[in-house]
Amino acid sequence: MGMKEDLAAIVGVENVSADAEELKLYSKDYSVSMPSMPNYVARPKNVEEIQNIVKLANRTQIPLIPCSSSIHFNGAALPVQGGIMVDLRKMNRILNIDIRNRAIRIEPGVTWTQLQDELDRHDLMALNPLFAHPLKSALSGSLEREPMLIPKFEYGDPILNLEVVLPNGDLMRSGSSCTVGFPDNAADGVNPQGPGIDWVKLFQGAQGTMGIVTWMIVKAEVKPKVNKTFFMPFERIDQAIEPIYRIQKNMIGSECLLLNRVNLAAILAEKWPGDFSFLREILPPWTLILILAGGWRRPEERIEYEEEALNRITMELGIPEAHTSLKGAPGLEKKLPGMLRNAWPSEKVYWKFGYKGSCQDIYFHTVLSKAPDFTEIVTEPVAANGYPLDEIGIYIQPLERGRACHFECNFYYNPQDTKTANRIHNLYVEAAETLINNGAFFTRPYGPVANMVYDKAASYTAALKKTKHWLDPNNVMAPGRLCF
Amino acid sequence: MSIPKEAYEALQSIVGPEWVSDDPAVRIADTKGGYATGVVDVNAVPPGISIQPETGEEIQQIIKIANRYRLPFIPTSTFFSAMCAPTIDDVIMIDLKRMTQLEINEKDLYAVVGPGISHSMLQAELFKRGLMTFVPTCGAQSSVLANLVHCGDAVIGWRFGLGYRRVLAVEWVLPNGDLLKLGSRSYLKDYFWGEGPGPDLRALMRGNEGHEGGLGTITKIGVKIFPFIPEKLEPKGVSPRTTLKLPENRMKWYNVTMPTREVAVDFMYELGRCEIGLLVSSIPPLFRYVARSRGKGAAGFWENWKKFGENADKNLMDIRVLCFGWTSEKQLAYEEKVLLDVVAEFGGTASAGPATDESNFQSADAVCSWFIGGRFLSEVYFESLDCGLHTEKGVRELARLRTPPLADTWDTPMLWAPYEFGHMGKQESLNYVDDKEIDALRAHEQACREMDLKIGGYAIMEDTRMFGKAWHNYDQWMKKLKATFDPNNLSNPPKPLERLLYEE
Numbered sequence: 001m002g003m004k005e006d007l008a009a010i011v012g013v014e015n016v017s018a019d020a021e022e023l024k025l026y027s028k029d030y031s032v033s034m035p036s037m038p039n040y041v042a043r044p045k046n047v048e049e050i051q052n053i054v055k056l057a058n059r060t061q062i063p064l065i066p067c068s069s070s071i072h073f074n075g076a077a078l079p080v081q082g083g084i085m086v087d088l089r090k091m092n093r094i095l096n097i098d099i100r101n102r103a104i105r106i107e108p109g110v111t112w113t114q115l116q117d118e119l120d121r122h123d124l125m126a127l128n129p130l131f132a133h134p135l136k137s138a139l140s141g142s143l144e145r146e147p148m149l150i151p152k153f154e155y156g157d158p159i160l161n162l163e164v165v166l167p168n169g170d171l172m173r174s175g176s177s178c179t180v181g182f183p184d185n186a187a188d189g190v191n192p193q194g195p196g197i198d199w200v201k202l203f204q205g206a207q208g209t210m211g212i213v214t215w216m217i218v219k220a221e222v223k224p225k226v227n228k229t230f231f232m233p234f235e236r237i238d239q240a241i242e243p244i245y246r247i248q249k250n251m252i253g254s255e256c257l258l259l260n261r262v263n264l265a266a267i268l269a270e271k272w273p274g275d276f277s278f279l280r281e282i283l284p285p286w287t288l289i290l291i292l293a294g295g296w297r298r299p300e301e302r303i304e305y306e307e308e309a310l311n312r313i314t315m316e317l318g319i320p321e322a323h324t325s326l327k328g329a330p331g332l333e334k335k336l337p338g339m340l341r342n343a344w345p346s347e348k349v350y351w352k353f354g355y356k357g358s359c360q361d362i363y364f365h366t367v368l369s370k371a372p373d374f375t376e377i378v379t380e381p382v383a384a385n386g387y388p389l390d391e392i393g394i395y396i397q398p399l400e401r402g403r404a405c406h407f408e409c410n411f412y413y414n415p416q417d418t419k420t421a422n423r424i425h426n427l428y429v430e431a432a433e434t435l436i437n438n439g440a441f442f443t444r445p446y447g448p449v450a451n452m453v454y455d456k457a458a459s460y461t462a463a464l465k466k467t468k469h470w471l472d473p474n475n476v477m478a479p480g481r482l483c484f
Numbered sequence: 485m486s487i488p489k490e491a492y493e494a495l496q497s498i499v500g501p502e503w504v505s506d507d508p509a510v511r512i513a514d515t516k517g518g519y520a521t522g523v524v525d526v527n528a529v530p531p532g533i534s535i536q537p538e539t540g541e542e543i544q545q546i547i548k549i550a551n552r553y554r555l556p557f558i559p560t561s562t563f564f565s566a567m568c569a570p571t572i573d574d575v576i577m578i579d580l581k582r583m584t585q586l587e588i589n590e591k592d593l594y595a596v597v598g599p600g601i602s603h604s605m606l607q608a609e610l611f612k613r614g615l616m617t618f619v620p621t622c623g624a625q626s627s628v629l630a631n632l633v634h635c636g637d638a639v640i641g642w643r644f645g646l647g648y649r650r651v652l653a654v655e656w657v658l659p660n661g662d663l664l665k666l667g668s669r670s671y672l673k674d675y676f677w678g679e680g681p682g683p684d685l686r687a688l689m690r691g692n693e694g695h696e697g698g699l700g701t702i703t704k705i706g707v708k709i710f711p712f713i714p715e716k717l718e719p720k721g722v723s724p725r726t727t728l729k730l731p732e733n734r735m736k737w738y739n740v741t742m743p744t745r746e747v748a749v750d751f752m753y754e755l756g757r758c759e760i761g762l763l764v765s766s767i768p769p770l771f772r773y774v775a776r777s778r779g780k781g782a783a784g785f786w787e788n789w790k791k792f793g794e795n796a797d798k799n800l801m802d803i804r805v806l807c808f809g810w811t812s813e814k815q816l817a818y819e820e821k822v823l824l825d826v827v828a829e830f831g832g833t834a835s836a837g838p839a840t841d842e843s844n845f846q847s848a849d850a851v852c853s854w855f856i857g858g859r860f861l862s863e864v865y866f867e868s869l870d871c872g873l874h875t876e877k878g879v880r881e882l883a884r885l886r887t888p889p890l891a892d893t894w895d896t897p898m899l900w901a902p903y904e905f906g907h908m909g910k911q912e913s914l915n916y917v918d919d920k921e922i923d924a925l926r927a928h929e930q931a932c933r934e935m936d937l938k939i940g941g942y943a944i945m946e947d948t949r950m951f952g953k954a955w956h957n958y959d960q961w962m963k964k965l966k967a968t969f970d971p972n973n974l975s976n977p978p979k980p981l982e983r984l985l986y987e988e
Contacts, residue, residue, distance in 0.1 A: 100753055101868045102907060145679060153904075154644045154708070160907070171956055176867050176942035178955040185940025186875070188868035190908040193646065194691030195946055195955045196962040196980070201687035205680050219907055222757050245591065249711040251810040296757045297822045305814035312812075365668070365677050367592045403593045403708065404676050441668045443680035453681045456671035459664045463685055470961075470968045482682045 003062065007042045007084065010052040015043040015090070026067070026077070026085045030353075030415075032360050032425035033075025033447045038065065041085040047165065047214045053086060054212065055169040057476040065478050066208040068108035068137035073361065074446040076144065076207045080480035086212060088137075094118050095215060096183065101190050103160055105183070105217045108139045112343035124220040125341045127158040130257065130395060131267065134346040139216045143204050145444060147406040149255040149340055151248060151398045153221070159200050160217040161189050167211055167472030174199035177217065189217050202467070205444055208478040210471055223341065224254065226294030228303050229333040230310065230322035233284030237394075238372040239319070240288050245368060246313045247290060248402030252306040254293035255340050256398055261285055263393035263410060267351045268329050276355060282328040290322065291337050358415040359393075360424050362431055362449075363408035364440040371396055371407055377438050378409055381430035385423050387411060407440070445482070454483040486574050487532045491553040495535055495576070498545045503536040503582075510534050514577045519565040519622055526922075528569035531558070531577035538582045540655055540663065540703040547701070548661035550576055550974055558976045559701040561599035561627035565634070567696050568976065578701060580627075585704060589676070590615060594652055594706045596675045599629045606709075607846055616712040616845070620647070624846060629705050634694035635944075637864075637910060639765040639844060641903035644710065648690055652678040652706030656689075659700045659970035667706070675706025688965070691980075692866075692944045698979025699969055713810060717845060725779075727840045734809040734816055735762075737837030740827055741802050745876070745897050748801035749869045751830045755805070756906025758826065760819040762808035763844060766801055766900040770893055770914060774856060775843075782857040793894035801897045804837065806844075858891070860916045861925050863932050864944040872900050872911030875941045879913040882931045889921035890928060948981050 001009070007016040017023070018040050028035040039062070044050045057064045063083030070089065072078075079085060092109030099122055106115060112132040119125055126138065129146035142159050161177040173182065177189035192200045203210050234240040240258050247253055259267070264287050265279035290310070295302040314321050326332050344350055352359035366374060379389055393410030409431070413424045432449045436442065436456065445453040454461040461483050468475070468484050475484060487506070496504045505511075511530035532555070537543050543559075550557045557576040560568045570577065583598035586606065590613050595606060603617065604624040610616050618640035620631050636647015644650065653667035653675035665671075666685050667678040678686055688699060715731035730737075742748035748766060755764055773792060777785035805823055809816030827834040865875045876898050883890050893915070902909040917925045933950050936943055952959025962981055966973070 100870060102756075154710070157649065172958070172961075173956055176871075176940075178958070179940040179942050180937055180954050181940055186867075186871050187940040187942055188871055190868050191866040191942055193648075193866060194693075195951065195958045196691040196948070197965070198648075198684075198687040198689070198691060201679070201684035204684055206683040210683060219904075222759075249593075251711065295759060295818075295822065297825055298818065301818050301821070305812055305818055308814065309811045367674070367676050369591060400708070401593065401711070436671075439672055439674070441672055441674070441677055441681075443677065443682075445681050450682070453671065457665070457681060459662065460666065460670035460681065460685065462662070463658070463664045464683065466968055467683070467685065467688070470965055 003060065003084075004040060006056055007040055007053065010056065011042050011044050011049050015045070017041050023085075026079065026087075029072035029075060029078060030358050031073055031075045031447070032421060032428055033078055036078050036080050037082065038079040038085045039082050041087050043087045043090050045090050047163070047171065050086065050165045050212050050214060051169045051171065053084065054165050054167065054476070057084065058168060058474050061474060061476065063479050064212070064476055066108075066212045068140040069111070069133075070135040071133050076446055076481075088212070091214065097122060098188055099124070101188050102220045102222070103188065103190050103217050104220050105189070105215055106139055107215050108137055108213060110138050112136055112138045112141065113346065114138075116342050119220050120223065123223050123225075125223040126218065126220055127153070128341070128343065130340075130397070131344045131351055133350055134343045136343070138218070139213060142216065142218055143206070143213060145204055147397045147399060149257060149397065150221075151256055151401055152251070152254060154400055157200075158219045159204065160192050160219060162200060162203065162216040163214045164199070164203055164211040165214060167474070167477045172199060172211075207446070207481045209468065209481055209484050211477060222296050224293035224295070224299065224337070226299035226303060227254075227337040228292045228307065228324070229336050230290045230292065230324060231326045231333075232288040232290070232314075232319075232322045234286040234288065235284065236372075237286055237375050237396075240286050241368050241371060243288060243313060243317060243319065244398050245402050246317065247310065248398055250309050250313060251401070252292065252309050253290045255289065255291040255337070258286060258288050258396040258398075260392075260394040261287070262391060263395050266355055266393060266412075268332065269354060272349065272354045279328055283326075287326070289336070291340065293337070352410065352412070355412040356414045358413055360411045360413065360428050361408055362411070362428060362435070363406060363444070364435060364442045365399070365404050366407055366440055368396075368398060368402055368405045370439065371405060374407055374435065374438070374440060377434060378431055381427060381434050382411075385427035385430065387423070387427055450482050487555060487576075488553055491549055491555060492533065494549045495533070495546060498542050498549070499535055499537050503538075504533060505535075506533045511577075514560070514563070514579065515569060518563050519626075521566045525566040525569035527571045528566070529571060529573060531570045532574035534577040534579055536579045536582050540657060543578060543657045543701055543703055544661045544663055546576065546578060547657055547659065551660060551972055554972060554974065556974045556977055557697075559599070559697045561630040562602060562625060564623060564626040564630070567634070572977070580701075580703075583703065588613065588615070588709070592676055593709050593711070594676055595709050596704060596706050597628045598704055599627050599702070601628050602626060603628055603631065604846060610709055611712070611717065614712050614714060615709050617707070617709050618644070619844065619846060621843065628707060629702060630694075632705070632707065633689055633702055634696065637901075639763045639901050641901065641910075642764045642905065643762055644708075645904050648694075650708040651686060651689070652676060652708060654678070654686060654689070654702060654706075655704040657701045657703055659972070659975035664700075669706070678706070688969075692946050695980035697976035698966065698981070700975055711810070717841070720840065727842045728845055730839045730841055732839045733813045736807045736816060736820060736839070737841075738805045738807065738820075738823060738834050739802060739837045740805060740823075740832050740834045741800055742830060742832040744799045745801050745873060747830055747832070748803055748897075749873060749900065751826060751832060752803065752869055752900065752902045752909070753906050754826050754830070755823070756902060758822050759905055760807065760822050761805050763806040764803065764902055766803045766897060768898045768914070769796065769802075769896045771899065772802075777856065785856040793892060796894045796896055798895040798897075856916070858916050858918045859922055859925060860914055861929060863913045863915070863929075865911045865941055866908060866944065867911070867942050869900060869902055869906060869909045869911075871940075871942075872909055874939055875936075875943075876911055876913060878935045878939060878941065879932055882935060883913070883915055883928060885931075886924050886928050889917050889924040891916040
């Protein structure tokens, strides 16, 4: 039998394809990564089928590339060495909602929208990133360590446990979900420690190179019933940094993020391009958004003491009091908490696509105090590549009470314009290089950035390769990615 | 001594002769001691030599010498725990006490510590700066680094999560002597972040517990620290019997009593939804009596414990909650109101506790549990609070079958320490025996593990031989991992594969 027939024997003929048009859908994504074609796509429906596909790959040395979403960014699901796309979208069940432990078990195909809608019915919310694409898998977003909007939970990691098909086809479950009989035993699968090692951490940030995650238990939190939104406008980014530090150290607030006017306009625009142009004109250069969320009990009283603390902070810093509305966006203060706790609405053009059709992101971690420097540093490669400085989107997400931040630059471009797309590719590479050389920590290095990072991190790279060989001696899982 | 003379001299040249010793007194001192003495170190033998490096580079060189001469080595920091006691001959004991590097980044809320820094030392420095860490319940004298990498259990997990997740960037000398740098330290000089780049290799540092030196020696870590209030915690009393006076405008203990374990668990879940409190933990009567008997001797304890047991209401469960006004005095008032609302709703009672603390901020000392004599072993489970009801009941019923010789706990509730606002929790049961009855303790331990296999209990003290196959053959993966990183099998063999407790 040929490979296609072998795959058909595993997942059924209707769930295998080698059709060029179909494969083409997997060959590129919303990034400047080079397109690459897979040889096949297989759509397994359960874990046993995945195990059999992995065993087949080990027998034949063909690469496997897992993907869970209908949309991809960063080149993270591209088959850079060809192979079989293992499309997990048919596995899209929410397997369990554990209200007492605020934990939810999801399959890879569950989107952020699906997850939030379900949690909403139970007065819970997911710990989601900023306006995830509605078709994006919640499982892969969590695996990719997309930053959550709420820095108040020191235990920043939303993943509790997971089940994974290892690169040799064996099954592993992390933490207490490994117990005999789970989920039909005394354990609820909420302890991520062990067995033996911290399996959860090994698969995060791995871009599918360490195995195929078949379900995951993620934390949910109580959805606040009462909220109060504050906006703090700043002329310069450095003016926003100390207020963020103070807010976080005073342990107040729920969602807290800093956006420049380009990104905020892209998020708020209803009609393109009119709204976007108007908002870009009138919005302040930087806006700090802070949601004070009422507690499960006595919600107004919590907001009251937090608001007093916020006022005290602004007074101590000698800056104007935070506003409860945003000029140019009437009523936003009421809508924003709900917006932030959901994926981007599916009926609207995705906020990163509205301006020019696509967007190349570049992001890294740093400490908040260095964010102004990086805002400056990035302008050099931007200018060198002819990208307008006033079209850079910037998003800064404080993490873990301000211990660090996610720093994200967004470069909007027209993907149909090949010349521009090439220029953005160059910009991406040069900006990454400049940022790395100036101390940006790329926790999630994609594509060409991975090479730059691993070239610098010699001891880490060597240990990572050993670890990969320990799990995947045939290098069948997503070869060509990271340093593998 | 069968350590080659050449190896000994090479080690002397690395750290200086004054920091290497094969003196029997030093070797014996490095054989036993610390937490769980007499239980996990019963097969301990003296190390061949003891060496005290000062830097990570020295450790690299020591380990390379160890590999050259095929000498096993074990790292130890404060020797607070007996878990790293050597069990084979001619071990190089790498004593890390001299590695007391400490840097505090106040702005970005992390500290960089060497293995010689204890929780008490770090906390003292942080309090000076209006910051805080926690101290583990086992004892504040333990090394921050070793404790977090090995266990990191502390009731502050209620708000700040699992201890080992507080570890940020890491420097780690692998079993072959190579230096591995994790997180932001992988290519920067900073320690502010632990993940990546890409997969997070902190994953290999530990599972349910640390590898206890089985995968090399961790020499420096960044560790999260936390904001504190402007008010100071003032010590009272004469050292070492001191307590900290808490500022009553910002911190207030409540002692809550719930009618049953089940209601108490419901209550803790509800507190989690409310996101209040700095610390929440049940207080088993047994723990309370141990603490109250300090300075009165073992006889005093047993006499009081017997009296208590004769009249004990075995259903009542006590929970301590520390309300905290981080933001302001008004926050404290808010937390108190919410707490009292919940207590009333769940049919409990609450009373304000004394405005002092002896065991959570500066000077925890569960080692004092030994003073009442005999040996004890904790059955520690991490899972949901609900799961804790199953494991506590199971352990209690099994203990009853062996009481005596196990000391009677009067079927009173054991410990629940919820973590991450109730997402998970620790449930711990203590069992004491007389020194001569340690076999009964082991038999009880074995019975608990067999129960775990049946009901889905997830105990910290996993035994790869019992659970490996049952838990997706993870033991086989661990064996391969050990062989990958420690091909000469010198880094505290057979760790991390087996527990001393089960070795004959």
